[in-house]
Amino acid sequence: MLSVSGKNWDEYLINKRLIDKIKVDFKFSEIVSKLIIQRKFTLNEIHSIRGNLKINNPFLKSSDFLDSIKILKKNIDNKSKILVIGDYDVDGCASTSLMVSFLKNNKANIRYYIPNRFKDGYGANLTLVKSLLNKDKVDLVIMLDCGSNSHEIIKYLNEKKISSIIIDHHNIYKPYPKSNGLINPKKICDYNKYNYLCTTFLVYFFLDVFIKKYKLRYNIEEKKIYVLLATVADVMPLRHLNRLLAKEVLEKFNPENNNFLKNFFNLYKLRRKISIYDYAFILSPVLNSAGRLGDANKVVEFLSTNNENLRNKILNELFFFNNKRKKLESMAMSEIDIESKLHKNNEIIFLYKKNYSEGIIGILASRIKEILNKPCIVFTLIDDHYKGSGRSTSNFNIGQYIQKGIQKKIITKGGGHNLAAGLNVKRKNILKFKNFINQEYQINMNLKRNRSFYISKISSNAVNKDFYHEINKLSPFGNENSNPIFLIENVKIVKPSILQNKYVSCYILSNKSKLIKAVSFNSLKSNISKNLLYNKRNVDILTKIVENNWNNKKSLQLEIIDVILKTNNA
Numbered sequence: 001m002l003s004v005s006g007k008n009w010d011e012y013l014i015n016k017r018l019i020d021k022i023k024v025d026f027k028f029s030e031i032v033s034k035l036i037i038q039r040k041f042t043l044n045e046i047h048s049i050r051g052n053l054k055i056n057n058p059f060l061k062s063s064d065f066l067d068s069i070k071i072l073k074k075n076i077d078n079k080s081k082i083l084v085i086g087d088y089d090v091d092g093c094a095s096t097s098l099m100v101s102f103l104k105n106n107k108a109n110i111r112y113y114i115p116n117r118f119k120d121g122y123g124a125n126l127t128l129v130k131s132l133l134n135k136d137k138v139d140l141v142i143m144l145d146c147g148s149n150s151h152e153i154i155k156y157l158n159e160k161k162i163s164s165i166i167i168d169h170h171n172i173y174k175p176y177p178k179s180n181g182l183i184n185p186k187k188i189c190d191y192n193k194y195n196y197l198c199t200t201f202l203v204y205f206f207l208d209v210f211i212k213k214y215k216l217r218y219n220i221e222e223k224k225i226y227v228l229l230a231t232v233a234d235v236m237p238l239r240h241l242n243r244l245l246a247k248e249v250l251e252k253f254n255p256e257n258n259n260f261l262k263n264f265f266n267l268y269k270l271r272r273k274i275s276i277y278d279y280a281f282i283l284s285p286v287l288n289s290a291g292r293l294g295d296a297n298k299v300v301e302f303l304s305t306n307n308e309n310l311r312n313k314i315l316n317e318l319f320f321f322n323n324k325r326k327k328l329e330s331m332a333m334s335e336i337d338i339e340s341k342l343h344k345n346n347e348i349i350f351l352y353k354k355n356y357s358e359g360i361i362g363i364l365a366s367r368i369k370e371i372l373n374k375p376c377i378v379f380t381l382i383d384d385h386y387k388g389s390g391r392s393t394s395n396f397n398i399g400q401y402i403q404k405g406i407q408k409k410i411i412t413k414g415g416g417h418n419l420a421a422g423l424n425v426k427r428k429n430i431l432k433f434k435n436f437i438n439q440e441y442q443i444n445m446n447l448k449r450n451r452s453f454y455i456s457k458i459s460s461n462a463v464n465k466d467f468y469h470e471i472n473k474l475s476p477f478g479n480e481n482s483n484p485i486f487l488i489e490n491v492k493i494v495k496p497s498i499l500q501n502k503y504v505s506c507y508i509l510s511n512k513s514k515l516i517k518a519v520s521f522n523s524l525k526s527n528i529s530k531n532l533l534y535n536k537r538n539v540d541i542l543t544k545i546v547e548n549n550w551n552n553k554k555s556l557q558l559e560i561i562d563v564i565l566k567t568n569n570a
Contacts, residue, residue, distance in 0.1 A: 001540070003562040004527040005373055009542060011487070012038050012453040029470050035455060035484055039474075045243065049473050053248040055241060059205045060212065062191055068165045068181030069210045071140070075163065076108045080139035083132060084112040085124050085146065086300070087199075088291030090233035090284055092145035094226045095167070095200040097303035099144060102207050105218060111136070114296040117358055123415075123422075126152045138162060145199035147179070148172035148186075149415060154179050167206060169199050170415050171399045196237045196480075200230035201245070224249050225258055226303065232276060233284035235419060238478030246276060246476040260303055263311055267319070276476045289321040292359030293328075328360045333367060338525040341372060348441050350434055352379035352386055362389035362420070369393065371523040375441065377423075379430070385412060386430050390421045401440050410436050452562075454542055455484040460491070460510035468545050468556055483544040485561055491541060496533045498524065504532045508541065508558065518543070518558035531563045540564040 001009045014037050022033035026046060036046060044052075059065045075082055082103060086096030096112055103110045113132055120128045124146045132138075140163045143150065147166040154177040157164045165181035172187045183202060185195040197205075204220065204227050211218050228249045231242050238246055250273075264283060265274065290296045294317070302314040341349050349368055356364070361378040368376040369391040375398060377390040392398035399416035402423050406414060410433050414423030425433045458467075477483040488508070494515065496506040504520040518541075522528040531539065542562040548555050 001564050003542070003564050004531050005522075005562050006527075007373065007452040007562060009452050009454060009487070009562065009564065011457065012455055014038060028473075031456065031467070031470055031484075032473055035471070035474055038455060039239075039481060042240065045240065048244055048247060053244055053251070055244050055248065057205050057208050057212075058194060058241075059191060060209055062209075064181070064183045064189065064191070065206055065209050066213075068167075068183055068206070069213060071163055071165060071181050072142075072210065073214065075140040076103070076106055078139075079109055081137060082108055082110045082140045082142065083136075083138045084110065084142045084144060085129070085132075086112065086114050086143075087123060087145035088114050088117060088296035089145070090287050090299070091198045091200055091230040093287065093291070093296055093299040094230040094233075094303060095144040095198075095203040097300050098200060098203045098207065098223055098226055099142060100300065101223075101304050102210075102218065102220075106216070112297075112300060114291070114300060116295060117291065124150060124153065126150075126156060129153050129156065133160070133162070140165070142166075143168065143179075144203060145169070147177065148182075148184050149177070151175075151177050153177075167199060167202050169195070169197060169202060170417065171403060173403060194241070196239065196242060198227075198230045198234045198236045201227050201241070222258075225253055225261065229279055229283065229287075232279040232478065233288065234417075235479050237480035238276075238476060239480050243476070243481060246478070250274070250276070250476055259306065259308070260311060263308070263315055267315065276478055280478070285325075286318050286322045289325045289359075290318055292362075293321045293324055293357070325360060325363070328357050329363050329367070332356060332360060332364055336364075336368070338368070338371060338523075341368070347438050349374055349376040350379070351376070352381065352388075352430065354381040356380035358382075358387060361387070362391070362422075365389050365391040367523065371526045377437070379425070381427070384427050386425045386427060388414075388423045388425065390416070390423070392419050392421075394419070396441060396444050401437060404440070405433060405436060408436070453485075454487045457487045457489065460488055460508070460514045460516060462486075463516055463545055463556060463558065465556065468547065471545065483546065483559075485542050485544055487540060487542055488558075489540045490538050490566065492538050493532055493535065498533070504529045504560075506532055506560075516558055517548075517555070518560050520560040522560075528560070528563050531565070532560065535563075535565070538566055540566060 003009055014034055018037050019030060019033045022028055022036055084096055084099050086092040093114060100110060100112050115123055115128055124143060141157055142165045144167050146168060148168040148170050149172060154164055164179040166179045167183045172184050176182060176187060185192050185197060204223060208220050211220060224245060228246055236242055287299050290299050298314050298317060302311060305311055349372060358380055361380055365376045365378040375392040375396050377388050379386040379388040390398050397418045398421045399418055402411060402414045402416055402421045405411035410429055412424040412426055414421060416422060471484055491508040491510050494507040494509045496504055499505045506518050508516050508518050520529055520532055541560050544559040546557060546559045548557045
C-alpha cells in the first residue's frame with residue numbers, strides 16, 4: 001500500500017507456529033510473541049522482559065582492553081601527564097567526563113580538551129594535537145569517540161615517543177592506526193558483535209575492567225546514567241546491552257540523586273518519571289548545543305563538577321546556546337523550499353549555502369530527512385571548501401560511502417556512522433561528489449526497495465490500557481527497537497489543528513463512532529501533515545499507541561506515522 005509519504009507499507013508476516021511456540025514457552029501474549037520474533041530478540045532480551053536486568057561486562061578477558069589498561073595503569077603510577085581528547089557531541093563529552101572523573105579520583109596528572117568546531121576544524125586533527133602538545137609536555141594521549149582513522153596523529157605521537165590509547169566506535173578501516181591501545185568494536189576483532197555500543201559504554205566497560213583488575217574502590221554503577229544519555233543522543237540501537245541498560249536506568253535510577261539531572265529537570269519543571277523521550281529530545285539537544293555553537297568543554301565540566309553554583313552557571317549558558325540554535329534552525333528551515341525537493345526520486349537531497357552556521361547543518365539535514373524520508377546532506381561554504389553534515393535512512397549506510405569518497409580523493413576528510421556523517425569537500429569537487437554519492441545511492445536503491453512494515457492491523461477498540469501495557473513490555477523503545485506501528489483502517493480525521501506552529505493535533509473517528517485523540521510530529525511541510533489538516537475523506541492510518549503525560553495526568557493517544565488515502569470510502 002502506497003502512502004502519501006511515498007512508502008510502500010506491508011504487514012510483517014510471521015509463521016503462526018513460531019508465534020504459538022513463543023506463547024507456550026514463555027507465556028507471552030500473541031502481540032508480544034510476534035514482536036519478539038520480528039525483532040529477533042535473544043534469549044537474554046526475552047528474559048529481560050520479565051525483569052532480569054543484569055548487565056555483565058563482556059570485555060573482562062579482552063586483550064585490547066587489558067593491554068590498554070596496563071598502559072593507563074603504568075602512566076597513573078608514574079605520575080605521567082595524560083591528555084584526554086574527546087569529540088564535541090554528547091557521546092564524546094560523556095565519555096570524556098567518565099574518563100576524567102575516574103582519573104582525577106585516582107590522582108592522575110590529567111587534562112582534557114574537546115575540539116572547537118569553529119576554532120579547531122574537523123574533530124581531533126594533527127594541527128590541534130601539535131598545538132596542545134606545544135603548550136604542555138604529555139606522556140599519554142587518550143582519544144575518545146575519535147581517532148580510529150587518525151593515522152597522521154598517531155604517527156606523530158609515535159615519533160615523539162608519546163603513548164596513545166584510542167577508544168572509539170566510528171567506522172574504522174585497514175590499515176589501523178598504530179596506537180599503543182586501540183579499542184573499537186567495528187574493527188576485525190573478537191568483540192565486533194558489540195559494534196552497536198557507543199564510546200561512553202565502551203569507556204564504562206573499560207573502567208569497570210580496570211576497577212576489577214586492580215581491586216579499586218570506585219562506584220562506576222552511578223555513571224550508567226551518562227551511558228544512557230550518550231546511547232540515546234548518538235541514536236544507538238536500543239537492543240541487547242543497550243536495551244538492558246536503558247531499562248535498568250529508567251526503572252532503578254532516580255534523577256533526584258544525580259546532580260546534573262536534578263538541576264536540569266528542575267529548570268524544565270518536570271515532575272514526572274523521566275523517559276527515553278526526555279533524554280533524547282530535551283536533555284541531549286541542550287548538551288549538544290554547546291558543541292554546535294559554543295565550547296563543548298563546558299559540557300564535560302557540567303557533567304563532572306560537584307560545584308552546584310558552577311553547574312547552574314554552565315546550565316544557563318547551555319540554555320542560551322540551545323535557544324540560539326532553535327532560532328537559527330527555524331530561520332534556515334523557513335527559507336528552504338521543501339516542495340521543490342519532493343519529486344527528486346533517485347537523488348540524495350543536497351543543500352549548500354554560504355551563510356549556514358556550521359552548528360546547525362546537521363540538524364537541518366535531520367529535519368529534511370524526516371520530512372522527505374531520504375538521505376540529506378547540508379553544506380556551508382568555508383573559504384575554499386564545503387563543510388557538510390549528512391543524515392541518512394536505514395537503507396543507506398552514509399558513513400560507508402563517505403569513506404569510499406575519501407578513498408577516491410573526492411572528499412578531503414570525513415567519517416561517521418550508518419545514519420550520520422560529517423565531511424569536507426573542496427569547492428572545486430562539490431559537483432563531482434554530488435554525482436558520486438547520487439550514483440551510489442541509485443545503485444543502492446535498486447537493490448533495496450522502499451518498503452516499510454507495520455506489525456499488525458488493529459481496530460480502534462484495541463487502543464486501550466491493557467493492549468498498551470502489553471506492547472510496552474518490550475520498551476524502552478528507540479532505534480532498532482521502535483514502538484510498534486499498527487494499521488487502523490477507514491477512519492475520519494476530526495478537528496485537526498496546528499500545535500506550537502510545528503505539529504498536527506486531531507481526533508480519529510472510526511466507523512464504530514469511537515473518538516481517539518491523535519498527534520502527528522511530522523513536519524507541517526510534509527504530505528502527511530497536509531492530508532491530516534485538509535483531506536476530508538476517510539483514510540487508513542499507520543500509527544503508534546503512546547501515553548501522554550500532561551500535568552501528571554496520563555492518557556492514551558495515537559501518534560500518526562503515515563497516511564494512506566482510500567479510493568473508495570465506506
